[in-house]
Amino acid sequence: xxxxxxxxxxxxxxxPAQREWISAFFFREVMPVITPIGLDPPHPFPRVLNKSxxxxxxxxxxxAFGRSSNxxxxxxxxxxxxxxxxxxxxxxxEYCFIFLSSILHEFVHELFAGMKVxxxxxxxxxxxxxx
Numbered sequence: 432x433x434x435x436x437x438x439x440x441x442x443x444x445x446x447p448a449q450r451e452w453i454s455a456f457f458f459r460e461v462m463p464v465i466t467p468i469g470l471d472p473p474h475p476f477p478r479v480l481n482k483s484x485x486x487x488x489x490x491x492x493x494x495a496f497g498r499s500s501n502x503x504x505x506x507x508x509x510x511x512x513x514x515x516x517x518x519x520x521x522x523x524x525e526y527c528f529i530f531l532s533s534i535l536h537e538f539v540h541e542l543f544a545g546m547k548v549x550x551x552x553x554x555x556x557x558x559x560x561x562x
Contacts, residue, residue: 433524436524436525436526437524437525437526437528438522438523438524438526438527438528439514439527439528439529439530440517440527440528440529440533441533442533442536442537445529446521448521449517449521449522449527452517452518452521453517453529453534453537454538456515456534457534457537457538457541458541460511461511461531461534461535461538462538462541462542464508464510464511465505465506465507465508465535465542466506467488467503467504467505467542467543468503468504468505468506469500469502469503470500470501470502470503470504471499471500471502476504477504479504479506479556480506480509480556481556481557481558482555482556482557483506483507483509483555483556484506484507484513484531484532484553484555485504485505485506485507485553485554485555485556486504486505486506486507486532486535486536486539486551486552486553486554487502487503487504487551487552487554488502488503488504488505488539488542488543488548488550488551488552489501489502489548489549489550489551489552490502490503490543490546490547490548490549491546491547491549492545492546492547493545493546500546503543505535505539505542507531507532507535511531512531513530513531513532514528514529514530514531515528515529515530515531515534516528517529532553535551536551536553539551
């Protein structure tokens with residue numbers, strides 16, 4: 432793909448200008464449609480949608496309500512594309528793309544104000560279905 436001018440950028444390869452655009456994209460398009468689900472003893476593990484993209488987030492500290500929580504689930508909304516194209520002027524090739532999962536990994540800490548994100552782990556559940 433790279434020889435044809437198609438690149439998928441990793442987080443470590445983002446330039447400062449790309450990072451600025453991706454950050455604005457996160458706050459404008461992604462953050463408003465995400466609802467993190469905190470996990471604690473009184474709340475069982477939430478039901479996740481079949482074949483959906485999810486992230487298990489390991490946390491440290493207290494949330495906005497003063498509760499101590501060490502884990503949360505973030506479901507990537509299905510209304511968002513899994514691959515986002517960067518504007519041409521920001522790319523170093525004709526077509527530069529970034530995975531939604533990379534954006535969520537990079538900015539997941541923004542969803543948990545006052546808490547420290549210790550880890551973010553992507554997973555997908557595939558229930559008994561025909562593949």
